[in-house]
Amino acid sequence: MLFAIRCQQAQTQGITPLIEAKMDSTNTWVFKFAARGYDCMTAQKLWRRQISRLLEHVPTMPETILDLGCGPGVSSFELAERSGAQVLGLDFSERMIERAQASHRREFSHLRRLSFTHGDAAALQLPDHSVDLVTGHSFLYLVHDRRAVLREVRRVLRPGGSLVLMEPHAAGTLFSAAWHARGQLAQIWQNPWDTARFCTSMALWRLFGSANGMLSDSSVVQLFGQAGFAQVHTQPTLYGLGLHCVGRA
Numbered sequence: 001m002l003f004a005i006r007c008q009q010a011q012t013q014g015i016t017p018l019i020e021a022k023m024d025s026t027n028t029w030v031f032k033f034a035a036r037g038y039d040c041m042t043a044q045k046l047w048r049r050q051i052s053r054l055l056e057h058v059p060t061m062p063e064t065i066l067d068l069g070c071g072p073g074v075s076s077f078e079l080a081e082r083s084g085a086q087v088l089g090l091d092f093s094e095r096m097i098e099r100a101q102a103s104h105r106r107e108f109s110h111l112r113r114l115s116f117t118h119g120d121a122a123a124l125q126l127p128d129h130s131v132d133l134v135t136g137h138s139f140l141y142l143v144h145d146r147r148a149v150l151r152e153v154r155r156v157l158r159p160g161g162s163l164v165l166m167e168p169h170a171a172g173t174l175f176s177a178a179w180h181a182r183g184q185l186a187q188i189w190q191n192p193w194d195t196a197r198f199c200t201s202m203a204l205w206r207l208f209g210s211a212n213g214m215l216s217d218s219s220v221v222q223l224f225g226q227a228g229f230a231q232v233h234t235q236p237t238l239y240g241l242g243l244h245c246v247g248r249a
């Protein structure tokens with residue numbers, strides 16, 4: 001209920017900043033000015049298919065979802081469409097939130113249980129135990145203080161609720177991913193523009209991942225465990241380039 005009220009506030013307040021988000025300055029700069037380019041790269045079927053796979057890790061369809069680092073909204077649109085849940089997309093970049101809200105009005109206005117807010121995942125303006133599922137698609141690796149974010153997520157999740165992330169996987173390589181994806185050539189020729197965008201976003205993602213620190217099985221088990229998550233497990237995805245990271249509150 002309190003989560004619903006917060007979503008309502010996000011809808012009526014627009015992008016009024018709820019808090020002053022303190023971020024790593026390089027990432028802040030990049031996501032401020034690259035919102036349009038990022039949107040162009042990721043607003044496509046292949047990326048959306050990856051996002052919907054986050055829901056494979058929840059035991060039952062959630063009623064409420066908090067999508068951290070929602071960027072221009074692609075992840076939140078996909079999650080809202082697939083789950084029918086009340087979804088709140090949160091990002092520290094105002095530019096990203098503006099784009100998400102514009103796309104929501106323009107293309108996704110049928111998603112009436114979705115709203116966006118500007119904020120810092122390390123200081124969530126949400127009550128304790130108010131969310132069923134917290135997601136982050138390509139998010140935690142960019143965060144400066146990962147422990148603080150995980151503690152906040154643990155606080156807002158209801159008992160039994162899930163945290164599901166998809167992050168760049170330290171063990172993956174572009175070469176081995178390309179080798180494993182060779183069977184998908186037919187699909188590549190069907191959608192050359194989508195494929196080109198997807199491949200470019202993967203290359204940039206790896207570059208960013210290397211600069212910020214990718215996640216490994218052991219770092220996820222350690223970080224999630226320290227934040228008090230149970231049943232922590234990981235699963236490689238995206239031909240080994242990505243890692244699904246799952247924990248229960």
Ligand SMILES: C[S@@+](CC[C@H](N)C(=O)[O-])C[C@H]1O[C@@H](n2cnc3c(N)ncnc32)[C@H](O)[C@@H]1O
Binds near residue numbers: 031092096120138142
């Ligand atoms: C790579 S984008 C991912 C966007 C979207 N989830 C997707 O999969 O397309 C990561 C986003 O996380 C946001 N971000 C990074 N640290 C954050 C924090 N501490 N709190 C909120 N958002 C954050 C950035 O602004 C950026 O828009």
